[in-house]
Amino acid sequence: MTAVEPHAAGGTRDQLVDALAALGSRTAEHGGAPAVRIPVEALEQATQTAASTPDVRLADMFAADGDATVLRLVWADQRDKPGYIVTETEIGGGEYPPLSGIAPAAFVEECEIYEQFGVRPADGKPLNRVMLPPHDGAELPTLGHRPAQPPAEAHAPHLVGGQAFEFPFGPVRQAGVESLYYGLVTSGEEVVDLYLFTWHKHRGVEWRLRGKSMREAIFLAERAEGLSAVAVGWALAAAAEAAAGVTPPPAAARTRAVALELERLYNHAAATAALCQATGLSVGQAAAEIALERLLRVNAAAFGHRYLFGVVEPGGAGRAPDAEVLRRELPGAYDELRRTADALLSTNSFIDRLEACGVLTAEQARRLGLVGPVARATGLATDARRAPVAGGGPYTTTPPNVVTATSGDVFARFQVMLGEAAESAQLISRFLDEGTAAECVPLPGGGGTGLGWAESSRGEALAWVTLDAGGRITRARLRPGSARNWRGFDDACRSRNVFTDIPIIEASFWLTVAGIAR
């Protein structure tokens, strides 16, 4: 990596765009997200400029194949007017400047881009295997050229010495838990190091999306991370709407928002149950699962699906909520969760396990680009609902209170989730009062590119789409919140924790493996 002098841009998003444009040139916006073309020789400096700007984080990095491989970096600006900036860089050869030394959040994507497109950072450092299984063979399709050399079989080499040993755990775990392999380095009880293998259930969703119509694509996107079906579906739909230059009808956008808040409610209830299970509190677990089941039944009664599939459609919403059912049933279901939470908050043996467990600092969260309750529990007020979509969107007129905490531990995450659940119940009521509907506007042909986002219960979900003239996808990128936050999990586990803290930390992150192995 060459040394680059830090040069932070000024205090607004426009000033940051200008600073980046001074290194390259402005291109067309992607639905409210300014875009800047950066030549490859200025990529390090551009990355340094954005990464050193306070309250700006690297939200995603991905590639697309055309005549040349194009590398796109998405920056989230969380200052006064939150929004996104996209930089685009053509990669001529098989290498590009290493970026994860400047923005550590880029490392997982550097690995993924190498697996999928065969281009890699020029510093020759080992790259982890993140998506493709080791025994994939040449027949497993990739999005671009296959890498000249396979990535490191398992992980970046590290030393295990002294009394420490490596304890393998997974990928098959207890019933109902997704495939995930922990490489746990321990001295007996203390967690010395932890790495994850997440490729066991890679499904090639982005590869499958190529050539699909948007209607077909939403169906797959909902299933990329089923517990964030609304958020990921909304992000992809919003990307296509930005590409086509259309705005969903306001009542349909509010329908999406009602579904998104219901999704947040049931996920936070599920995380509460998981926290009880991880701390051995069976009665609390049962109580939280009763609340969870009631919330899922409310979803089914209001939208016809327990997990809210089929609500989001390109250009609007395919199903409208039964407002009467929601007004009648939701307060009772939410109160069930609230009563359980109140009981847990007065249970010392529960709180003791959460406090000072799995600590992350705001600086760690910022450098790794973490999102959602995990980031907000460190004090970062990052929330994609604050970034207005084209036409404003439902959260412009009904803005959410962003709940934060400061201690960065499991207890802080739990408090953030409880605060958000209360906020979601109020938001749903307000959206229903403003009116909801199942309406769609058609997406015109002509092609285009767009960026979309939504705030899932796990954090910001991003999607990028390029449509051809017939409205079919040539490249789609899905980046659920889980794909972001797993990179902070090992740091949280290493922070003065023991073996038995790991399930508690995992429950407090409440991520899915499907979200990263998509």
Place this chain on the structure above:
Amino acid sequence: MPLWFARGLRRGVVTTRYPARSDPSAASLPTPPAFRPRQLTVRAVDQMVAECPGPALSRAAGTLVFDAGACTACGRCARVAPHAVTPSGEFELASTTRPALIKLIPILGEER
């Protein structure tokens, strides 16, 4: 534990009947489609096959082939041919053999 085991043997009941009682919330669950053969036309079937996001529907000569094992109960087929499709209300589809989930439905409707 032996007491409970002996009690169950004596009464001849080791568990409750399934389901112990009907669950009203099941009425709002999405369920796979049921087809009305006399309302099915080749054109309607082809529209449903095109609309199905998975491999659950196909047409073979004069028959609609419905693979309940591949159906996600998304309801799209009912939306394009509401006169020929209704929700089955059946969501307990377990079978001991895979072919038992594949149903052949004759296409008996006439094109209008």
